[in-house]
Amino acid sequence: MTLDQTGRTTTGTATTATTTTTAAPWWTSAVVYQVYPRSFADADGDGVGDLAGLASRLDHLERLGVDVVWLSPVYASPQADNGYDISDYQAIDPVFGTLEDFDRLLAEVHARGMKLVMDLVVNHTSDEHPWFAESRSSQDNPKRDWYWWRPPRDGFAAGEPGAEPTNWESFFSGPAWTLDEKTGEYYLHLFDRKQPDLNWENPEVRHAVYDMMRWWLDRGVDGFRMDVINLISKDPALPDGATTGTGGLGDGFPHYGTGPRIHEFLQEMHREVFRGRTGEFLTVGEMPGVTWEDARLFTDPARGEVDMVFQFEHVSLDHGQGGKFDPKPLDLRDLKASLGRWQAALAETGWNSLYWCNHDQPRVVSRFGDDGQWWRESATAWATVLHLHRGTPFVYQGEELGMTNAPFAGVHEMRDVESLNHHRRQVEAGVDPDVVLRGLRAMGRDNARTPVQWDATPNAGFTSGEPWLAVNPNHSWLNAEAQYDDPRSVFNHYRRLIGLRHELPVVALGDFRMLLADHPHVYAYERALDGVRLLVVANLGGAEQTVDVDPAWSDADVVLSNTDAAHVSAGRVELGPWAALVLKR
Structure with a gap:
């Protein structure tokens, strides 16, 4: 796949950023x-x-x-x-x-x-939070409505299989309702039974x-x-x-x-x-x-x-x-x-x-x-x-x-x-x-x-x-x-990436254009702001990859590379296994 003279492909998706550096x-x-x-x-x-x-x-x-x-x-x-x-x-x-x-x-x-x-x-909250302790103490407690309480489903007795007020499943497996034996009603917990949901309607x-x-x-x-x-x-x-x-x-x-x-x-x-x-x-x-x-x-x-x-x-x-x-x-x-x-x-x-x-x-x-x-x-x-x-x-x-x-x-x-x-x-x-x-x-x-x-x-x-x-x-x-x-x-690669975000406004605020959208192994995109362009190309696999680029990128500055097995010349980027390259012009 070939990038054109702007580093773009016909399958690329462009974004336009309106935030200015001073207002960001x-x-x-x-x-x-x-x-x-x-x-x-x-x-x-x-x-x-x-x-x-x-x-x-x-x-x-x-x-x-x-x-x-x-x-x-x-x-x-x-x-x-x-x-x-x-x-x-x-x-x-x-x-x-x-x-x-x-x-x-x-x-x-x-x-x-x-x-x-x-x-x-x-x-x-936790079921050990004082709010819930009050809420579960009786059906007429002032904090009862701070959580989601419901009686058993019509036609079922409390504790009977299928008696839960709804059929909702918890994120942590099993029903999202647990019976409180003392008051005979169920409380809602989208996660663990010890994590009752607050009622934000209140x-x-x-x-x-x-x-x-x-x-x-x-x-x-x-x-x-x-x-x-x-x-x-x-x-x-x-x-x-x-x-x-x-x-x-x-x-x-x-x-x-x-x-x-x-x-x-x-x-x-x-x-x-x-x-x-x-x-x-x-x-x-x-x-x-x-x-x-x-x-x-x-x-x-x-x-x-x-x-x-x-x-x-x-x-x-x-x-x-x-x-x-x-x-x-x-x-x-x-x-x-x-x-x-x-x-x-x-x-x-x-x-x-x-x-x-x-x-x-x-x-x-x-x-x-x-x-x-x-x-x-x-x-x-x-x-x-x-x-x-x-x-x-x-x-x-x-x-x-x-x-x-x-x-x-x-x-x-x-x-x-x-x-x-x-x-x-x-x-x-x-x-x-x-x-x-x-x-x-x-x-x-x-x-x-x-x-x-x-x-x-x-x-x-x-x-x-x-x-x-x-x-x-x-x-x-x-x-x-x-x-x-x-x-x-x-660690030091992460340091350099963080430093780029701090140092180059194009990283924080530049437009974004996805490149090579259909390539199964190479992730590439371009960032641009105020005449500064970055080209990010990464081989996310264990086999060597080569992509064509506009020859103008051949003499661009190498801002960052994670390996010696990444090269750009004569309109081509050659990437060794898991090689990532960042170019600036």
Whole structure:
């Protein structure tokens, strides 16, 4: 396939950006780093990461060059879902430290010129939250309507099979309703039974949440990443969903995903919490199932909702017919079509987030790359492709080291509630345990949660105690200490990518044009702003590839390359296995 004199193909999709450099919000040139504190660094030797451990490793983040630290939940919690089940929004769980530890951490983050964003989990609380304790105490308690309570289905007795108020299936397997024996009614939980859903139809609930958010902002935090925030508005009729064939359960998502009042709720949140407040804040809405049409509304600055969304389209492309635990090979053409569509849709209005990894996704180098022979090259190739898109990149802890999925010997080594529930139910249904385990090894959330690999010592420098989740054995060679002084390391490649976003306005704000849309192995695109052009070309496979380019690119400056096996000359780009090349003119 041939690129024309502008570096474009006839199959390319162009975007036009209207944001000027002077008017652009600060986060357009920022990079966010996600910390999953349980697995980041343990200062007290109990095997679980904590705030003091994070504070002791801030030099790593400063050295990397990131601008924002996103802190996964550290609130008081029974830890049924590793902190995403919150029992007190204004307290730090003792496993992570104290409020004083948090304040010290926040001060040290700010002293390094970085911002700190908290995780906001308000679709649900823990069933041990005082609000829920009151709500379940009696049917006439004033807080009963703070959660979704319903009697058994007509014609059924409480506790009888099929008596659940709707047929909705939980994200964590099984019915999304649990019977409360004391009051004889069911409560809704889209996730674990210990995570009852808040009823956002009740204004008292909403304003209690806004009070809590203001409390954290007053304490000095710089914004929020909002967990599954597009699920907070449910259809009050709570209709059944289409039957999925799994024990008679149904898909309720059309009735609670991006629900009828979601834009109203987010606009109210913005008015009540952020309007009139001085400072630079960041709001990111995690939104499973969101479309680009929805995202353009959510992120339109004139509407006052959120700055950007996390969408899931691109990380669902390798899900098979059986869902995410039935993975299939990624077709690169599908990925280009998806990301190109989002780049085009949010070019003039709204903003994209950019990510491969987080606490819910497996490691990208194992998922889409080659974590064996071409580990370094594939880790840096995928990083190059992501970071030079238009949008705000998110780096998940350990991604900047090229951390890989873990070699779990069996389900007994896993800790994630989603994986454990899935394994139990699938085996009970008669599925071959080895088949179930293969899916969990490839896509289970524990892959992202093994401790960060700081050095080659027995527990990878993560803890002096017994780690809550086993350290990946490859930490003996794959670790931060081994990469700091190696100019070819994955870590230093990430440093250079982050530096490009800070230094070149074309990376943050330039137009985007997808190239070679139909090529099955090469990912290529062009960025342009104020006469400056970038050409990004990456071979995302293990065989050599060659693409033709306009000869003008032959004498362009090489801004970045992850390997010596990438060359441009005489109108051709030759790419070795997993080679990525960035040219500027």
